[in-house]
Amino acid sequence: MRQALRICRKEFQAYFLSPIAYIVIAIFLLVTGWLFFSTFFLLNQASLRNFFGLLPTVFAFVVPAVTMRLFAEELSIGSYETLLTLPVTDPDVIAGKFLASAAFIAAMLVPTLAYPVTVSLLGALDWGPVAGGYLGALLLGAAFSAVGLLASALTRNQIVAFIVAMAICFGLTLVDQMLFFVPRALLGTLTYLAVDVHFQNIAKGVLDTRDIVYFLSLGFIGLYGTSLVLRAKH
Numbered sequence: 001m002r003q004a005l006r007i008c009r010k011e012f013q014a015y016f017l018s019p020i021a022y023i024v025i026a027i028f029l030l031v032t033g034w035l036f037f038s039t040f041f042l043l044n045q046a047s048l049r050n051f052f053g054l055l056p057t058v059f060a061f062v063v064p065a066v067t068m069r070l071f072a073e074e075l076s077i078g079s080y081e082t083l084l085t086l087p088v089t090d091p092d093v094i095a096g097k098f099l100a101s102a103a104f105i106a107a108m109l110v111p112t113l114a115y116p117v118t119v120s121l122l123g124a125l126d127w128g129p130v131a132g133g134y135l136g137a138l139l140l141g142a143a144f145s146a147v148g149l150l151a152s153a154l155t156r157n158q159i160v161a162f163i164v165a166m167a168i169c170f171g172l173t174l175v176d177q178m179l180f181f182v183p184r185a186l187l188g189t190l191t192y193l194a195v196d197v198h199f200q201n202i203a204k205g206v207l208d209t210r211d212i213v214y215f216l217s218l219g220f221i222g223l224y225g226t227s228l229v230l231r232a233k234h
Contacts, residue, residue, distance in 0.1 A: 052129075063148055064148045070100075072158045098223060133202070136203045150223075150225045154229055176197050
């Protein structure tokens with residue numbers, strides 16, 4: 001675990017040594033801020049429902065951009081083989097990079113705390129759903145980070161890694177929008193696969209173990225898949 005934390009610290013610091021991190025954060029804040037406040041005054045409600053409603057779709061684009069380089073870059077320049085000559089294991093590397101990307105997503109969310117503070121000054125804000133929404137955002141960001149890590153391990157090309165992760169995350173986000181195309185017998189299964197359904201439940205302040213298990217399972221599948229891919233590359 002100590003090695004994983006060292007890798008996490010190194011990768012997290014590396015984010016902020018690159019202008020890409022600041023560009024991603026700036027785009028995220030501009031998009032969510034503009035989309036949220038452009039409709040906030042029209043609805044005339046002291047609520048962050050619209051902000052949390054945007055997050056799954058926005059994260060489907062932003063998180064793959066955060067994770068695309070984590071393995072693809074090292075596989076491309078050959079530094080991953082050098083890393084394995086050190087006293088670290090694949091699980092150490094995977095855990096360290098995953099924690100770094102999840103921590104970066106959490107750091108990216110910190111400036112958005114200004115949204116509920118602003119809304120609370122304009123009306124009576126219910127802080128229960130706000131807390132639930134941020135918990136759901138952390139779970140969503142971590143699960144998408146695991147998917148992005150898997151995509152990054154599959155290829156040496158960062159752009160390909162971004163496209164693969166984005167396609168998976170965006171597909172999971174839109175599953176519930178395409179249910180009218182599928183047979184009734186599959187509705188229950190496909191509804192459970194929809195990220196947005198589980199996220200919105202938590203964002204309402206409802207903590208259901210099924211929603212928590214969903215995000216933990218998605219993260220586990222992504223990380224375990226990453227482990228299998230890296231093992232096959234040795």
